[in-house]
Amino acid sequence: MEDDGRISFHGPTSLFQLPSGIPQEDLNPVKSTQELDGRKERLINNAWRERAFEQLATIPEPFHYLLDSHWCWIHPLFNFVYRPAFTRDMKMNGPYYSDVLLNAILSHSLRWCKSEPKISRLLDPYDGGTQFFNRAVDGLYESLKQGNGQIPIVQSLLLLSAQECGRGNRTQAWLYSGMAFRLVEDLGITIDSRKYSGSVQFSDEDVEIRNRLFWSCYFWDKLVSLYFGRSPIIQDTPVSPPQILLDDTAEIEIWTPHGVVFPEGTHYPPTQAHSTSCFMRMCSLSEILNQIIIHIYDPVRQSTETQILNCVHEQGENLEKWWTELPSFLKLIVNDLPAYCPPSHIVTLNCIYHITNILLHRPMLCSKPFRSLENAADNAKHLVQCLSSATSIISLYDLYRRTFGDSHVVLSLAYSLYTASSIFLLEIQALKYASASTLEKLRYCIVALERVRSANPVINTALGLVEKELQKLHINILAPIHPDPQPTSSRLPPQSSQDTSRSDHQQPQHQQPTLQSPSNYTLPPHGAFSITPPPFTEQNSDTSFTMDPSLLNPSELSQEHMYDIAPELFEAFSYVEPMPTNVGQGGFDTGWPSSGS
Structure with missing residues (x-):
């Protein structure tokens, strides 16, 4: 814990702490199991409570539509943002929400939503959604200039990296992801928050969010390295957070394809x-x-x-x-x-x-x-x-x-x-x-x-x-x-x-x-x-x-x-050369082209 209240990680050779003894690991398995069960119960109860409050909240459009798109198509696989904490702190302006993060989510969702009839006209006051991206980037730079390296900034960097990656802006995507990974290390998220005792006492929710964010970064690091043909940065170590998500409420939720309009008389089961x-x-x-x-x-x-x-x-x-x-x-x-x-x-x-x-x-x-x-x-x-x-x-x-x-x-x-x-x-x-x-x-x-x-x-x-x-x-x-x-x-x-x-x-021959x-x-x-679906006509049948x-x-x-x-x-x-794994052409971009939504 820094003097100004910020959480930061330093090794024993740093200028920011004196050498101390070897961290002691809690090896009591009975105590650990009991603590794990208690943490799991508290997190699940809190998650269901926050989801209920979220249903009662009134979020104006187009924000509500774009957020729902993110929770549907992006969140389940990438897990950049812990939903219960984000939606709660969005109402309270708590530590796991920031305007930068909100605008990053909205801008990222626009990649798939901006042409949908239900939302396109609502984006006109926001320059077709361009304002979301500009606000996210401007707010991000201001936060970094002030040294505000909090978890919402890491999450914003990951989303901006993903957005620029899809655009083909390799330099921006690589730099945003690199800053996110550096911040994760600066915040000590690469270290198991419960395995070693320290000067910071994290809540159950803090530990859950930090574990999720580490593995989200680990996964994204591999994808962006694959896309651009470069070396991975984040590695799993003996002191890394465990691959455990105690809040598993998202496992039993009902998933519906947000924004997909099915033909009359059909529906997604x-x-x-x-x-x-x-x-x-x-x-x-x-x-x-x-x-x-x-x-x-x-x-x-x-x-x-x-x-x-x-x-x-x-x-x-x-x-x-x-x-x-x-x-x-x-x-x-x-x-x-x-x-x-x-x-x-x-x-x-x-x-x-x-x-x-x-x-x-x-x-x-x-x-x-x-x-x-x-x-x-x-x-x-x-x-x-x-x-x-x-x-x-x-x-x-x-x-x-x-x-x-x-x-x-x-x-x-x-x-x-x-x-x-x-x-x-x-x-x-x-x-x-x-x-x-x-x-x-x-x-x-x-x-x-x-x-x-x-x-x-x-x-x-x-x-x-x-x-x-x-x-x-x-x-x-x-x-x-x-x-x-x-x-x-x-x-x-x-x-x-x-x-x-x-x-x-x-290959096997078919009759015709x-x-x-x-x-x-x-x-x-x-x-x-679990139910027999009705007759179905494919999407985009043209x-x-x-x-x-x-x-x-x-x-x-x-x-x-x-x-x-x-x-x-x-x-x-053996005489042919495969195409490269990366979808770029090698090297870094030479400039920062203007970015739209």
Whole structure:
């Protein structure tokens, strides 16, 4: 505790404290368990009470609409803001609320809401919402100038980082996130508040908020590092806060897709949110992703072949264990998808799992030193894992799009499409052959990315990378695609002097792989929700791109016998270079362009 009342963390070498004894850890398990149960009960009671007060509060528009959008589409997966404390302190001007944070939430929500008829006209007095962003940035700079590094400032920085990330403003996004991570360390949030005794006595709510904020930062650190192809900053240590959320009231709340207008006579069935378990599983998945980024994709650290192989083996086991232990209510199996899409954060969780799976196995396809006839079975596994996850991403996204439309797609979901497209491009490059099935999947990814780039302009860069590769391959992805009568047709021109012959790699043949519009597709059978949904018409049915109906219900994509793979195929893959994991073009922006809403 500083003399001015601020909370700050300093190590024993700092100028701000004299050396002291080693912190004593409370090792009494009985006492710890009893304290944990008591804290949990108090937090849950407080959360329900504040939610009841929130329902009674009158918040004017457009603020109420934009806040509800945040609680629906962003909060369950990212958990930047602890809702009970924020809504309470918004009325009382307490420590967990600030005008900067409110404006950051409003500005971030505008990415998806500003075109909705119910809200667009209400934004006119605020310059279409631009004022929210300007107020957030101006207030943030004023707070930082005064050294006001409180938790709402950290949360504001995270939201501004996410907003600038979606815009494609790499410098701003990187700096905002970096300041947030530095502040988290300055506030001692990287240290378990209950594990070590200190000069500050935190309340139950303080500890809960600090734990949530640490793991929110940990997760966001991995995503922003992935997007920009850079090194993660925040690491889990023996003294880090535990992956425990005592307030699990969000687990049993009913989730409804805010802002989505369903056709007359249809509705979204009552669906449990499972927000708490989803966030915790996302945190544990982030730990696996962290190891993959560090040992395989870190642009600074040069791992040896042995280190990379060890990482692939260890994290492959960890990822398989994570998937096996994922609760059934969070796990989406592509050959048994529900009629209605589950909550958006659950879909995003599954897509990030498939991103992680692809990023783990993809280097093994494209690195010649790892190829050997002795490892033929492992080679087949890497290819099957990549193709299966890429196809699964399309299936999951199509379920999402047919239920919610494409106006609330977060960047991590769009990034999964980009990652899937990289695998289909690799397949075409390696085989020097573009099958109708692969082209259709690739075209689906491209058109889907085109449709969501208004909310995520950074996707323009990703689309540019894909388009550049297609030009090299002399492929017009928008040309009509006709099913191949024989899998040996539609060869591409040679790409290099090393002419690698195509293997007998084929996907399972369907009787008539005809292509049809998703608007004509019959929804999968009911199987996930507690009530039978009414007849349903997809959102945004004016879409013009097509979809292979067999793609939406693939049969056991994870089975290794799905593909008949010859060893020569892996040799072909070793001669191609995958697209970068980052959606930027490297380096920092040179300027700070003006930002709108």
